[in-house]
Amino acid sequence: MRRLTLPLLIATLVLAGCGGRFSDSGWNPLRWGSGSSGPKTLEPDGGYTAGTDQRPAIGQIVSARWEPLSEGRLLVVQAVPPTKGYSSVELVTMTPQPPGRISPDADGVLRLRLVGVPPLPDSDAARMIANPATDTINAAMSLSHVQLARITAVEIVGASNVGTLRR
Template identity: 30%
Template sequence: MRFRLPIAILALTALTACGGSASRLNPFKWFKRSAPAPVVSVETPADPRPLVNTVLSMQIESYPGGAIVRATGLPPTQGYWSAELVPRPVDEKGTLVLEFHVFPPVGAAAVVNQQSREITVAYNLSDIKLQQINEIVVQGGSNARSSRR
């Protein structure tokens, strides 16, 4: 009983140390909010599906054991399907490019409103993979969004 209080105080002290700006242990400091990024030119596509026209948003959500990259794209019409974030190899600067690929509609498709055309996809990254990554870029056809550590 008398050991619980000192152990609790030590645990709280260690936990508050993760809040420092230099700490890499705090998962809330792993990646910043996404920002517009230049489009990366790719000689050979990683997937035969075309890229989504516009990447509207990108978030990186941490969880114990890794992180989930979630992106929302906007194709020109409704009916696009089988969307996926396809990874390119991590470059020497630690940048991971995820290409946002999606199949176009089979037939003619309507253009109603933006909300009905938005497509959201996610990609899982383990802590081991994240160790070599400093920046994550989600690539669309006309734009890209990125987030840095």
């Protein structure tokens, strides 16, 4: 037993010198744990892209309402585009945020834009004016209870007006 105790004690002291607050000391023979092998920040290499969505805002916001969900609420927005043929309609945040995250500004207001891809300029749909009775566009965004806890109001920006919805 005595033969094993001394080598184990020495090995323990050597390994203890390799980490913790002594990682940069002389007790660390190979400088294990010193230096930074990982990134200092979680921000991507090029930084967060300030690339706002290049799609134009949809014409006029007609209505906005909350629909209950078991895990939060569904924000439903109706709008009328200026012409027929809009596609890929979506609610996007005004401030750039990491993908999959939705958080309000510092004042508690979630600012969104209703955007879509307009029809090609030389198409028939681009020449037809949208009829509010038949060409209403619906867009929705689900928000969880955790996201809603920080939101006091939602502001939806269209091309010609702004709709505000209080919680």
